[in-house]
Amino acid sequence: MNTPFTDAVSRAEVEDLFYHEAELLDGWKLDLWLELLTDDATYYVPPNDKPDADHRYTLFTIADDMVRLRERIIRLKDPNCHAEYPPSRTRRFITNVRVTAVEGDTISASANFSIHRFRRGGTHQEFVGQYRYQLERQHGMLKIAERRAILDAEELGMLGSVSFIL
Amino acid sequence: MDDRTDPRRNHPLVMENRTAMSFQVRREVFVSREVLEREQHALFDRCWMYVGHASELKAPGDFRTRWAAGRPIIFCRDRAGEIRCLINSCRHRGAIVCREREGNARNFYCMYHGWTYNADGGLRNVPGEEAYPPSFDKTKMGLVAVPRLESYRDFWFLNFDRDAPDLVTYLAGAKDYIDLVVDQSPSGRMEIIAGVQEYDIKANWKLLVENSVDDYHLVATHATWLNYMRNSGVNIAPPKGSGLLLATKGSGKDLGNGHLTTDNPNYRGRPVARWISVYGEEAKADIDAIRAELVARLGEARAARVADTNRNLVVFPNLVINDGSSVTVRNFFPVAPDRMHVTAWALGPVEETEAQRARRLHAFLTFYGPGGFATPDDVAALENVQQGFAAWRDVEWNDLSRGMARNDEQLDTDEGHLRVFWRRWNELMEEAA
Numbered sequence: 284m285n286t287p288f289t290d291a292v293s294r295a296e297v298e299d300l301f302y303h304e305a306e307l308l309d310g311w312k313l314d315l316w317l318e319l320l321t322d323d324a325t326y327y328v329p330p331n332d333k334p335d336a337d338h339r340y341t342l343f344t345i346a347d348d349m350v351r352l353r354e355r356i357i358r359l360k361d362p363n364c365h366a367e368y369p370p371s372r373t374r375r376f377i378t379n380v381r382v383t384a385v386e387g388d389t390i391s392a393s394a395n396f397s398i399h400r401f402r403r404g405g406t407h408q409e410f411v412g413q414y415r416y417q418l419e420r421q422h423g424m425l426k427i428a429e430r431r432a433i434l435d436a437e438e439l440g441m442l443g444s445v446s447f448i449l
Numbered sequence: 450m451d452d453r454t455d456p457r458r459n460h461p462l463v464m465e466n467r468t469a470m471s472f473q474v475r476r477e478v479f480v481s482r483e484v485l486e487r488e489q490h491a492l493f494d495r496c497w498m499y500v501g502h503a504s505e506l507k508a509p510g511d512f513r514t515r516w517a518a519g520r521p522i523i524f525c526r527d528r529a530g531e532i533r534c535l536i537n538s539c540r541h542r543g544a545i546v547c548r549e550r551e552g553n554a555r556n557f558y559c560m561y562h563g564w565t566y567n568a569d570g571g572l573r574n575v576p577g578e579e580a581y582p583p584s585f586d587k588t589k590m591g592l593v594a595v596p597r598l599e600s601y602r603d604f605w606f607l608n609f610d611r612d613a614p615d616l617v618t619y620l621a622g623a624k625d626y627i628d629l630v631v632d633q634s635p636s637g638r639m640e641i642i643a644g645v646q647e648y649d650i651k652a653n654w655k656l657l658v659e660n661s662v663d664d665y666h667l668v669a670t671h672a673t674w675l676n677y678m679r680n681s682g683v684n685i686a687p688p689k690g691s692g693l694l695l696a697t698k699g700s701g702k703d704l705g706n707g708h709l710t711t712d713n714p715n716y717r718g719r720p721v722a723r724w725i726s727v728y729g730e731e732a733k734a735d736i737d738a739i740r741a742e743l744v745a746r747l748g749e750a751r752a753a754r755v756a757d758t759n760r761n762l763v764v765f766p767n768l769v770i771n772d773g774s775s776v777t778v779r780n781f782f783p784v785a786p787d788r789m790h791v792t793a794w795a796l797g798p799v800e801e802t803e804a805q806r807a808r809r810l811h812a813f814l815t816f817y818g819p820g821g822f823a824t825p826d827d828v829a830a831l832e833n834v835q836q837g838f839a840a841w842r843d844v845e846w847n848d849l850s851r852g853m854a855r856n857d858e859q860l861d862t863d864e865g866h867l868r869v870f871w872r873r874w875n876e877l878m879e880e881a882a
Contacts (some may be wrong), residue, residue, distance in 0.1 A: 328820055330644035332550060339807040342795040343646030346810070347819035354677045358822055363672035365833075366825035404836075437550075440790075440793035444825035 285442050291385045291427065294344060297392045297418070298380045308448050312373070312445045313356045314369050316448070320427045321419055326352050327431045328445055342367045344434075344445050359447070366446035372401040389428070390418040395431060396432070398449060408442050463875040464846075465868070472868050479653035484878075485786045491881035492874070493518040494765045495610045497619050499768040499780050500534055500595075501526050504602035504799070506638035510553040510568050514545075515792070516607055516782060522595070523547050523557070527569035527685040532600070535570045535592040536605050546592065552871040555591070560742060564765075566592050577580040603639065607817045618678050620702030626762045630772050633721040634798035635742055641778070642810070648819045649782075651837075652831035657781050658870055660827050662701065662761045664861035665851065668694050670830050676820040677754040677815070678717060681866040682726035685716065688838045694862050698757075700865030701852075701859045707765030707873025709866040715759050717816075718775050721798065722756045727753035727815070728808060735804065765873055770796075775813035788834050792817060 300319070307316040328345040329336055338346035347355060358364050375398040384391040398410040417429035432449035436442060462560050463485070465807030466475045468876045500517045501524040511626050512525035514537055521537035523546075544561040547554070556573055557566045565574040570592035575581070588765050597608035599616035604627065617624065631639055650657065660666065660676070678685050687693040699713025722739035724732060743752035759773040769779040776796040797809050816823045839842075849871065852863025859865025 330646065331645075333644050336644060338810065339803060340643065342646065342810055342813065342818070344646065344818060345819070346814055351815065353820070354680060357680070358673040358677065361673050361676070363676075364826070365670065365829040379758075432562050433784075438645075438821055440647065441649050443648055443650065444819040444828050446820075446825040446829075 291420070292382055292390050292418070294380060294382055297382055297390070298428075300378075300379060300418070301377050301394055301414075304427075305377055308365075309375060310375050311359075311370050313359055313448070317353065317356060319347070320352075321421065322349060324327055324349050324352065324427055325429045326448075327429070328436055329431070329433055329447055331436055331438050341384070344439070345449075349403075355448075364418075366444055374399045388419050388427070391416060392416045396449075400404060400447065410442060410445075412449075461875075463871050463880030465872070467853075470850060472849045472853065472871075473846040474849060474871055476838050476845060479655065479838050480786050480841050482786055482833075485783055487878055487881055488783070489519060491877045493609075493782075494612065495597070495608075495877070496766055497597075497606040497608050497613065497705060497764075497780075498615050499703070499764065500598075500605050500607045502641045502778070502794075502796070503532065503605065504638070506532060507549075509551060510555060511551075512547060512549075512552045512554055512568075513548050513708040516790070516860075517607055519782065520595075520609075521545055522607070523592070524605070525554075525568060527567075528555075528809065529569070531569070532598070532605060533569060533604070534595045534598045535591075536595065539564055539589045539639065540572065545609055548840065555746065570594060571718075576602070602637070619706060620764065621706045621708060622702075623706075623708035623710075623762060623764050626637070626710050626760055626772075627770070629755055629758075629760060630749070630770060630776060632747060633743075633776075635800050636798075636835060638799045639776075639796050640799045642797055642806070644795070646818050648791050648828075649784075650789050650791060650828050650831055651787060652789065652820065652828075652835040653786055654781055654783040655870075655874070656831045656834055657789060657791065658763055658767065659867050660831060661771065661779070662709060662763055662861075662866055664699060664701075664711055664713070666827075666830065667862075670826050671823045673826070674816060677822055678727075683717060693860075701861050701863055703866065703869040704762075707870060708763060709765075709869040709876075710760050710762040711861040711866065712716050713759045713861050715757050716810065717759070718761070719756060719773075720805065720812055727812070731805075732808060735802075739805070753817060763870060765870065765879070771817070775809050777817050779812065787838075824866060 290382050293330055294387050326347040329343055355380040362368050375396055377394050384387055394414045396414055400408045412434040415431040418425050419428045429434050462478050498518045505513050506526040509526055509528045512523055514523055518628045523535040523537045525533050527533055537545050537547055539559040541564050542564055544559055546557045546559045563576040567573050572590045595607040596611045601616055625818050631637055675685050685696050696716040697714035699711055702712055704711050715723050722736050722801050724736040743756055762770045768779055777793055778796050779793040781791040783789050795813050814821055818824050826873045849864045849867055852859050852865050
């Protein structure tokens with residue numbers, strides 16, 4: 284499928300947003316990251332065995348509404364968030380960016396990700412998968428209304444927890 | 450046997466002295482490969498091991514493949530509707546015959562040489578069968594069924610010890626706590642909700658037994674979860690002057706045969722059926738209706754027991770059912786002294802409406818699971834402990850004496866219920882030594 288030709292958005296603009304987001308997340312600038320989201324944004328990590336499922340009927344790994352996502356950020360910034368203290372070092376590689384649909388004000392986009400996570404003691408994990416986003420244009424700016432990080436691993440296994448923002 | 454030559458006496462793994470009120474566990478039990486091998490014989494080959502829930506096999510031919518007691522297992526419903534548990538290894542040369550995670554199958558086909566088995570395990574077809582000698586008896590070459598398979602209220606367990614007592618006897622007091630979970634359903638039918646959480650912890654499996662029922666760790670390990678509860682308007686403060694660490698006074702209980710549970714008045718909400726602010730105002734009437742159904746069916750006292758208490762149950766040795774802010778069924782198994790596989794599911798009443806199910810799952814994810822606000826910190830704690838055990842030769846003992854001086858019941862924040870596990874563990878390990 285070719286990227287739909289549209290005046291609503293260019294792939295370069297979506298790429299800029301994704302790369303900017305990646306920089307904020309890898310830099311643990313989590314409050315600035317929240318500003319990229321709409322006021323009613325959602326964040327999903329589906330279960331490894333049911334990647335296309337609906338969180339209302341299926342146990343997800345993460346299914347945050349904006350209320351819980353803000354609380355998640357409060358938690359991640361707290362030294363008592365033991366799973367992420369000291370904060371893990373991450374580096375995310377984002378490729379294969381596509382604008383997949385434009386319907387009214389909503390833009391669907393996808394990308395592949397590979398997120399390396401390092402912790403002291405030699406721990407190196409690689410979270411690989413696909414992002415699926417719903418974007419909205421607000422006051423000229425692209426905002427993230429929904430972000431879904433779908434992991435390719437058959438099970439979390441040695442990835443352990445998903446304690447940082449994928 | 451002379452005390453000096455009996456290695457069990459000279460090198461105890463668990464030391465209890467009731468007079469001196471001390472209880473210690475040797476850290477070696479978390480790092481030793483020899484101990485892990487002995488656990489295989491002493492525990493996993495002898496105890497009833499959870500394998501799955503009846504709701505996972507709805508139709509004839511449905512199957513789930515998983516591991517139990519260190520073996521590859523097909524948990525399935527045959528064409529006649531009977532639940533079976535087959536060892537997932539070809540009778541010919543050993544290959545795994547069913548490689549899918551789940552599905553519906555008329556038969557199981559071995560990809561190595563093409564042997565085909567029926568859904569009940571019977572050997573149906575052997576390519577080139579005429580080359581086998583007359584002694585080859587196809588009727589005796591079906592997939593091997595596990596020696597014992599029994600269920601209690603749709604929870605299915607297997608046992609590799611043919612002489613083991615029956616499951617209901619084995620479960621002892623744990624039965625009542627499974628009943629409290631199942632009583633949440635008007636029809637007595639709970640179901641495993643789709644979506645499984647499978648993750649490894651780089652720690653000894655027994656640390657997760659302890660952690661699953663140890664309420665002493667909540668304040669330190671789960672400070673950010675408690676903070677979230679507070680931010681959401683839930684009262685988490687211990688009553689002033691009570692000496693308690695948590696908002697309510699819970700207890701830790703011995704259920705016999707090594708099974709144990711916490712039993713705590715709820716303060717953190719329950720989908721069935723105790724409203725908290727996190728659920729939103731719009732959920733109030735619905736929770737009231739669930740509560741009214743419980744009272745009509747079970748009476749006031751039993752309804753309160755079901756709806757107003759949290760219970761983290763350990764079915765010895767490695768099944769945990771946490772009936773807290775949601776219900777999770779958690780099974781775990783060692784793959785090395787310092788590593789375990791964890792499999793966790795959510796459980797809910799089959800009657801739940803779409804809104805009720807969504808509320809249950811939302812409540813689940815706030816606390817439990819690899820993306821929750823609490824479980825990742827438990828995992829971090831256990832892995833942190835395991836790293837500390839590298840010094841097991843120098844710092845030899847864990848202390849589990851908390852609460853021993855208390856004459857009345859043990860609190861959930863004491864370690865009386867953890868000692869229940871260790872006593873039974875030690876008993877079985879000494880029998881096998």
